[in-house]
Amino acid sequence: MLGVIRARTWLRYSEPLLQPWKEIETVLTDVKADDVKVIPVPKHCDWADFMVLATGRSTWHVKNIAQALIYKAKQKQRGVERMMLPSVEGQAGxxxxxxxxxxxxxHALDEKARAYYNLEGLWTPGGIQNEHDEDLQKALVKVRRKNNSKKPAQKNA
Known part of the structure; x- marks a missing residue:
């Protein structure tokens, strides 16, 4: 009997807490999240099937998006299953x-954070070309200055 209970528990935990398309889409539409994008995660990553990116207009709006998704996950669970809530990071900020x-x-981000971190560029195949790539390369490459001084180099004796 104990083996059956463990098997059911394992099956219950392996299911996603939010159904991918229907529930997340409705919650994000209800809280009026902007620029919602779904990015399939590459097959070599077994920890997720896809990522959803949503933009909030302010920090309050971003927190509201997260709280709405957590509330929806809580609504689905009953009794002991309530212990399996989604993991949340970044609520304080x-x-x-x-x-x-x-x-x-x-990922619920405000507009500045979404532009800065460019998660679409990191996770889409081939990446989105960023217009700041040249500036970044210049910043990362150390440019040596020529020695234009008239003084001859000193010899160490």
Missing amino acids: GKWIVIDSGKVIV
Whole structure:
């Protein structure tokens, strides 16, 4: 009997806490999240099937997006299952909040953080070309200055 209970518990935990398309889409539409994008995670990453990116207009809006998703996950669970809530990071700051609900990872970011971190460029195949790539390369490459001084080099004796 104990083996059956453990098997059921394992099956229950392996299911995502939020159903990927229907529930997340409705919650994000209800809280009026901007620029929602779904990015499939490459097959070599077994920790998630896809990521959802949503933009909030302010830190309060980003926190509201995260709270709405957590509330929806709580509504689905009953009794002992309530212990399996999504993992949430970044709620204190409110600029970038990550909700990990199993096979779906939701990133709620404000506009500046979304532009700065460019998660679409990191996770899409081939990446999105950033217009600041040249500036970044110049900043990372150490440029040696020529020695234009008229003084001859000193010889160490």
